[in-house]
Amino acid sequence: MRKRIYWLLPDLGSAQRTMNELLLARVSERHIHFAAADGADMSGLHAANILQTSDLVESAQTGLLIGAGVGAAGGVAGAYELASTAAPAAVVIALAGLGAVLGTWASSMIGSSTPSRRLRRFQQAMAEGQYLLMVDTPRSRIEEIEALLEATHPEAHFEGLEPHVPAFP
Structure with missing residues (x-):
């Protein structure tokens, strides 16, 4: 350390x-x-x-958490509609992962300029x-x-x- x-x-x-x-x-x-x-x-x-x-690292960490949370929430909402065609857990996990990636990317772009x-x-x-x-x-x-x-x-x-x-x- x-x-x-x-x-x-x-x-x-x-x-x-x-x-x-x-x-x-x-x-x-x-x-x-x-x-x-x-x-x-x-x-x-x-x-x-x-x-x-810059605040790149802190922003990326924040974006990761917020993006994963929003993605998971969207996955839960979408899983109810897709329950008959796809495994609900897979939808939640996939959207949480996508949200994490997009949140990290967007936040790191902002953080690198701050x-x-x-x-x-x-x-x-x-x-x-x-x-x-x-x-x-x-x-x-x-x-x-x-x-x-x-x-x-x-x-x-x-x-x-x-x-x-x-x-x-």
Whole structure:
């Protein structure tokens, strides 16, 4: 289980030095993510992708549940009319599956264009030119990573921990 550590860094140079120090501390590049204002220079940084900067994952999960529920409800209603020609359980399961797929697809399209609610509190700082660092680290290394950043970057600001990091982004 990983936790996400948030830090705000004042400029590109500080962000690049932080990236290098984390790599030297054996933090994998795929667990280091930087976000900044649109158009900001991200050279030398591992930029956060759509999974870290949007509500894609949360929206897809919501769409899956709602779509499956609506599909199952439609299947129950349709099963009464088709009871003489098809197995009612098969109709309910098929429509629940179809609803889940369509709900996931539609919700993920909306979620991919919606900025992450988790990053909303950093929007003003990023608009002012700061860089947001997100480090996904095992619980056993949280104190080590925080101590490293505090010692080497007094200009950076610790912004807290996120308790649950999705497994795949």
